Amino acid sequence: MELLQLIVGGVAQGCVYGLIALGFVLIYKATEMVNFAQGDMMMLGAFMALTFIGTMGMNYWLGFLLAALCMAAFGYLLDAVVLRRIIGQPQFAIVILTISLGFLFRSAAGFIWGHETQVFETPFTNKIIKLGELILPLESISMIAGTIILAGALYLFFNYTKVGNAMQASSQNQLAAYYMGIPVKRINSLIWALSGIIATFAGVLLSPVSLVDPSIGFLGIKAFAAAVVGGFGSLLGTVLGGLIVGVSETLAGRYLPPGFKEIVAYLIMLGVLLVRPQGLFSTIQRKKV
């Protein structure tokens, strides 16, 4: 029973990793940029929600929605104003640029909202559901449910809407998509907007557990492990990668000596990179000569 309890906690944590990783992967698939600031975008999303819900006293769902919209606009502008200029430079420059953006976001968040840890009331805070002997915190359930809903919505979006199809096309082959009349630049900006929305989901769902402060963005490093395990390619694989990382982290925290909880994600990632560098669930092949 304890094991089951741990696994539920791990799955919930893994869902958040999966969500952050989903943000990376969407952007990577579309533009081949790796966004090291994704964790910090999650932090910004959580702070937006904090402003709307905690400070201005809005309804939770309304505040959530507004925060997601703000972050969508933010992501769009970020691409349109800053990141689009970098095209043509080596990938390394993009790594540096997004790392620096992360620094800047963290600093700006500290300036606007302060460096203290804050919290806002959600409908899920400190509530539990009992299933027989199993005690489930509602926060964990909300993370899992939120991820499932978001993943479902993304699936529908990518398969049944015009914009979603255009995004798929442009991430498969930009030039061909451009020839077919898809405005690739705008699509890329829209993908950044989408990634901002996903980051907000991750931040808001995580906020009852991790609380909100400018340094929660460092969680993004662990989400990398999730993205790599999933293979930086398929969206489902990424979420599964997040689950693997989350569950093994929770189990390592319980059954292995102290210290392993912090590094088990990286160990798994290194193992995957060595054995199957394209990731466990990858569909994209790496360039071979």
Place this chain on the structure above:
Amino acid sequence: MRILFKTSYLDDIRLFQHSGSYLWYGVLVAGLLIVPLVLAEFYVGELSQVFILAVAGIGLMLLIGYTGLASLGHGAFMAIGAYTNTYLITKGVPFLVSLPIAGLAALAAGVAVALPANRMTGIYLAIATLAFSQIVEQIVVRWESVTRGFQGMPVPAPDLFGHPLTQAWQFYYLCLAVLVLVVLTAVNLTRSPTGRAMVAIRDSEISAQSLGVNLVRYKTIAFALSAFITGLAGALFAHKLKFISPDAFNIILSIQLLLMVVVGGLGSIHGAIYGAIFVGGLPQVIALLRDHLPGAIARTPGLEPGLFGLVMILIVLFEPLGIYGRWLKIRAYFDYFPLYRRATFKRQRSYLKTERVR
């Protein structure tokens, strides 16, 4: 402008391209030698810090700038160097022995990283080195019998032949000596066949391989050397800090090192040194600015990393070649005046470079 007539192939790889270089580098070294006599102790200490950063920067530059392998985990090599050095010194090993051993320990770690890293490229390599640095950080925290974990350990002053170097100026000369040695090593390396093989790998792995460069071997050499030099920097860094704990070698340090080589200008030893001056000097400039800024901004604790980020963004967007690249452009402008063309340094048209199968 100066025109260099080359009469043999060896002229291309001379240590100093022309007689003017002797003069200017001589002036530079002489100037650095008299610094402790002229400047206040505080600035002497800050300069030694810049030298240490420059040593680490050259280590990273060999890997990123010359071999084209990204590393987001070089702080870990500094940590290994720092802890090895400190542990040996507290066990009574003289500094002149413990310093190279610290470098060798980092070198061993570098080889251990290189073996799996040879299978990865680009972004995967960057993430893997990031993971490596996180793992090293945890080891440092948990291996308390050697590192004393979060308690940290005090670092005794380095000693030369039984004389402890406790004064700031003594330490300054030590750092300067190490820096000069490392610079000479790096410059000599880059004009040797090994260095040129590394550059070939950076420019195109495929063509390097077709010309008979053993990729695995040279990448491993690059990692090992880079780790060795960074380990030396770590050992000196420990003496500079006088007290080491795991927080001193976290991911921020790795990122600072990375920013250093990029700000300075990738692919040149000058760049590593300019980057070190920038990274070492920026906190001082910010400290000076704080007095003149309005209160609310000046009191923000996150001001420094924020400004850091902002400067980096501007440099990546507007001067991808870094400070050294800008200097080359300015020099070319005056050399060719009034015939300088903006496109002189442009390599190619910009387009999205893909790493995928097409």
